[in-house]
Amino acid sequence: MSFKKILVAIDHPPITPAVFEQAVHLAKQESANLMIFHCVDADTRAEFITPITPNVGLDPLGSGLGVGSLQPLQQAFQQESLQVEAEQVQKWLQAYHQQATSLGISAQVDYRVGNPGTQICELAQNWGADLIILGRRGLKGLTEFLEGSVSNYVVHHAPCSVLVVQGEETATAASH
Secondary structure (H helix, E strand, C coil): CCCCEEEEECCCCCCHHHHHHHHHHHHHHHCCEEEEEEEEEHHHHHHHHCCCCCCCCCCCCCCCCCHHHHHHHHHHHHHHHHHHHHHHHHHHHHHHHHHHHHCCCCEEEEEEEECHHHHHHHHHHHHCCCEEEEEECCCCHHHHHHHCCHHHHHHHHCCCEEEEEECCCCHHHHHC
């Protein structure tokens, strides 16, 4: 089987270098184009950056600021946070892009905010990927169920072949 368009989905866990190395190896071997992709998980991000909103009608300082008044501030905070994160992701992806191009691989980068599994499959479909390469953190049992499995979703919904690079379950992941 020959691959001409390889989508590599990377994240920040320790398995990323192994995933990227596998993608670069196959792209070089197959003379394939490489799409280096990262998705900011909207659900995880929302939990991290969404400030707690006071109960409706609660105004202990008599400031006149109700829930409706805080929503523009919350939206501005989320927008600013997203902008900072987008800039960091772009720099990070550019470093991987430079590594690939220095090896003579035709590469491009993309990132999105959303559900990682869905975004990976949509990009693969729209870009016409022949192969998706991504990592699996090695979570098991309840931890995998609670945190979800992007690799499992992609394997079952991808429009093309999928290569999953296995990670090792970490001590902190095992203790959750």
